Amino acid sequence: MKNKLKLLTGIFLLTISLHSCSKETQETTDDAKALEKELAQDHNGVLKLESATYIFQKTGETTKFLEDRRDFNFKFVNEISYQTTGTNKHAIEGLTITNPETGEHMIFSNFEELKNGFLSFDVALSSGQTLSSVSYKPGNETASTNKWHGEPLLPEPSNLIGAMIEVSQQELVNDCRAAMEVCAATNGVPTVALNNGKGWFTGIESCSLECHN
Structure with a gap:
């Protein structure tokens, strides 16, 4: 009787383990498909x-993924002012983008x-933070086989600036995301609307949370 009980217990635990592994594998696969789907869209x-991937949407929002998992969408409601020292591939080593309002760069x-x-x-x-091995690719419509030669590196760099602001201000952005779980519970898609004023890294x-379908 004891042997039968041990056998049944072992089978039960094995079943739970296999189910858990299967569920985790399915979730990982679904996450990867979500990222692939976003990357295949016009952007x-x-x-x-x-571990972060930022996809600059046509709507002006930025979709952030961590690994293959969708993290959240965000946008800046204020205009991001900037000045740049150069735009083509042959003159961008040391390219500087500056905030004309504050001198941040x-x-x-x-x-x-x-x-x-x-x-x-x-x-x-200019905040002192250094980001290494950042990778950037232009949108689907602006992609070219010329591999940047003679073409603008950043035709419109405000999206990239916005991503850098999000990176440098993650603690404050996380505070703005407090209500995201409520939105997700209603099957909504949360977008964090940020206003950083004139400064970039200050x-x-x-901020506010927009919940939409």
Whole structure:
């Protein structure tokens, strides 16, 4: 009797284990498909930084993935002002994008063309933060077989600036995301609307959560 009980218990635990593994595998597969689907859509460019992927949407929003998992959408409700020192591939080593309102800036260096159509570079922020091996690829419609030669690196860099602001202000952005779970529970898609005022890296002045289908 005891042997039968042990056998049944073992089978039960094995079944639970297999079910758990199967569920985790399915969730991982679904997450990967979600990222692939987003990347296949028309967009204004993709930025990869460590485990994060930022997809710049045509709507003006940015969709952020961590690994293959969708994290959240965000957008800036204020206009991001900038000035740049150069735009083409042959003159961008040391390219500097500056906030004309505050003097904050970001300096790009160590550019390298990758075989997958991405361009890799490092970014030094005036806040003191340095981001290494950042990868950027232009939107589907602006992609070219010329691999950047004579073409603008950042035809409209405000999306990239916005991503850099999000990276540098993640603690404050996380505070703005407090109500996201409520939105997700209603099967809505949350978008965090950020207002950073005139500054880039000095903080988020205000934020709100938009929940849409």
